[in-house]
Amino acid sequence: MEMPTSDFDLALTLDSGQTFQWTSLGKGFLGAIGARAVYVEQIRDILKFRGAPAKSIASYFALDHPLSEICASFPNDAAMQTACKFCRGLRIMRQPRWECLATFITSSMKQVAHIRQISLSMRERFGLRRSLGNLHVYSYPTADVIADLEEEDLRNCALGYRAKNLLATARLITSGEFNLDELALLRDDDLRAALCALPGVGAKVANCVMLFAYERLRAFPIDVWVERVLREKYFPRRRKLRRGELEKFSAQHFGAHGGYAQQYLFHHARKTTARRLSAPGS
């Protein structure tokens, strides 16, 4: 099957650090949407896909987001405009709630490559094997499945100290004490506070989950990369600057689609900041 798209860059979107499961295969990507194995491939403005209905694909990749309007709402400063140009076609996807929450609990103090490794390891060990022809992927393990594991099972997936938090959160959800779907009714501040009550969830992870799984496009996660960008580009000569000031500034400066702005700043910084190379001539 195939469908037309506009203002969409599949490879860019999948490489922007919001999801950690898709693997490059041939000209496209293989992954899972919920519990379905899916293959997607983009040729110019045509999106070819197998494994899920068009409606599901379009929703997952948020092809309905008015990207040109969103970009037009960004502040007209140099850093933002540079990032915006660099990220043309990058969309904030609609991810399943538990999958997104759990993945970002495991993301603490981990590089994107590590999060990906943890995520894939958990899928292979505890997820459901799903096939698409002769291709195979694994769904993300449900909260119920994880709740029945031991901490060591998760540590074997390289979660380290994060294992305890993920296990505790899974058990809160499985017990019915905490319902991720009911939270969708809450306004942003209440949703954030509710998520922060979960073990292993602080402001940053809560904002990621709000942005990537609750479609709260104003949520502005501040990780080490985004904090660097804010300090260097928006507050150059201010050595002492409180964290709270950065949060206040970003909430008012980037506006109703601050989450998109944040994602563009994040991805641009991560892809253009040269890693320190070892001493030349060695």
Place this chain on the structure above:
DNA sequence: CTCCAGGGATGAT
């Protein structure tokens, strides 16, 4: 080898 990563919880100012 060293450095650092899409941080959070805890306890001390």
Place this chain on the structure above:
DNA sequence: ATCATCCATGGA
């Protein structure tokens, strides 16, 4: 409220 420290792991 803000800061210091600890927590595990492995790619670069």
